[in-house]
Amino acid sequence: MPNEAVLVVEQEEPVRSFLEQQLTDDGFEVLSADAARKAFELVEQAQPDLVLLDAVLPDASGFEVCSRLREGEPGRSWNRDVPVIMVSSRSEPVDRLRGFARGCDDYVAMPFMYEELLARMRAVLRRAGGPRRTVLAIDDLTIDLASRTVRVAGERVQLSAKEYELLIALAEEPERVFGKEELLRDVWGFRSLGRTRTLDSHASRLRRKLNSNDDPRYVLNEWGVGYRLVAAAA
Structure with a gap:
């Protein structure tokens, strides 16, 4: 699946670097941010095809970021239906429900197998553009x-x-x-x-x-x- 752009929003440098390397090797164009502010800049400038979003960021919660991506912001322009997969160490059912309620398309708990994450990404990208109604x-x-x-x-x-x-x-x-x-x-x-x-x-x-x-x-x-x-x- 070459040339599709993925924005990795992850505050932990080792995890961010791992995902950057693996996704690049699999043919994706990879952008990265370690905080919400940078993520919003990149999602507007680059219009990525998918966002991998950490639930815990230094300047906002990932749940808030997901809500703001779906809602949009005055004076800024991005695809409010951009697919979002939350990748988080917070694995309780309530955390998953919170992610889906805020608009994420999938929720992957850490630790995870990269192959599973890749399969979920491809599934979400295939579904992109379909009806979203919950x-x-x-x-x-x-x-x-x-x-x-x-x-x-x-x-x-x-x-x-x-x-x-x-x-x-x-x-x-x-x-x-x-x-x-x-x-x-x-x-x-x-x-x-x-x-x-x-x-x-x-x-x-x-x-x-x-x-x-x-x-x-x-x-x-x-x-x-x-x-x-x-x-x-x-």
Whole structure:
């Protein structure tokens, strides 16, 4: 599969160098970045055919990067349907689900066999351009990940970009309480709790938009801990 361009986004130099060498030997044009900022520059400038994305980067989480690739950014232009494979040491089912919810096409846990990664890359590239339509449904709340549309009881709800990302984060495990530090890291890329007002204000607006009365069912505040999307089943 010669001449297809792959962007490797990986903060660990040994892993990045290994992938660069192996993929070059297999006929790919290889670009690389060790941080999110450089990755966005390259994905816009080079328009790669596929992105291999580390889930943990020094300046943002890979999950946030994937969301931003799918969403696009004002004043910047890239293919928002570019295939993305997350390559990560985070191998728990919740991490895989989080990756798919943010828009990745495949998720490969480390350590991995290079031959398996190559086979997955080729499969994703074959599927590229096909229909992408996945819908999350929680009670009467539906989230169309392809069109990024949200509906409650069939009525469309208009959300800002960060409100949508916060909703996706909570929808990955609707009944689980997500800590504020975790949400700030995965949605905003913050590394400390110093910006909790940002999270709280977005959660408050999201709650108002998803609920039609003063007894909210969605975006529940667990005081002193964080947020969950819906109450746990009795």
